[in-house]
Amino acid sequence: MAVGVVVVPGYGDSEPAHWQSFACRRHPQWRRVRQADWERPEVEPWVVALDAEVRALDGPLVLVAHSLGCITVVEWAARRRADVRGALLVAPADTDELPFFADVPLAPLPFPSIVVASRNDPYVRFERAQAFAAAWGSRLVDAGAAGHLNAAAGYGDWPRIGFWLGPWLGTTPGAGAAAGRGVAAVLPG
Known part of the structure; x- marks a missing residue:
């Protein structure tokens, strides 16, 4: 059975020049979450939209x-269950200080995951991203000074x-779940 992919953009959606948009154009079979309101995010509607795609x-x-x-x-993983092979979590935002979203859950995820974090992300300190990865049981990839890992950066x-997703998709060797925990540096490309 083929493995499906669900792309989950953040605040404001991912513009056409963003890596998520490039990936969706390269893989038109991938599903992309569409939020009713990208500019005023709320936990419940965002989780419901993700659940619908899953x-x-x-x-x-x-x-x-x-x-x-x-x-x-x-948030979705704390409430729902599905056959998730893995999650690539790039530049997780720190929402604890934001009045319009929930505090970041700090429980282990029920599936393998990789957190890719930057040392100069304006939306999360690297140490906080490290704490997220540890709490979620995720492998941490240190992207160095990579901003918010978006088109602007x-x-x-x-x-x-594709290197990170390959093992979960069964398409290429890479550093997915088989690599285990720990910190790795981003490879070029």
Whole structure:
């Protein structure tokens, strides 16, 4: 059975030049969460929208999230169950100080995951992203000084995500769940 992919953008959606948008154009079979209100995020509607995309797939899946989308995935995982092979959580936003979303859940995820974090992300301190990864049981990838890992930081067409997703999708060798916990550096590309 083929493994489905659900892309989970963050606040404001991912613009056309964002790596998530490039990935969706490269893989038109991937599903992308559509939120009713990208500018005023609320936990419940965002989790419901993610759940709808997950339920539309029949079989195992992989989640590919960015920023507030990462927190949506973690919130969803605390409430729902599905056959998730893994989750790539890139630049998780720290929502504890935001009045419009929930505090970040700090429980282990029920599936393998990788957190990719930058040392100069304006939306989460690296040490906080490290704490998220540890609490979630995620492998941490240190992206160095990579901003918010979005189009503005130079992350448009980013084929490196295939390296991380490959083991979960059964397509290529890479550093997915089989690599275990720990910290790794981002490889170029």
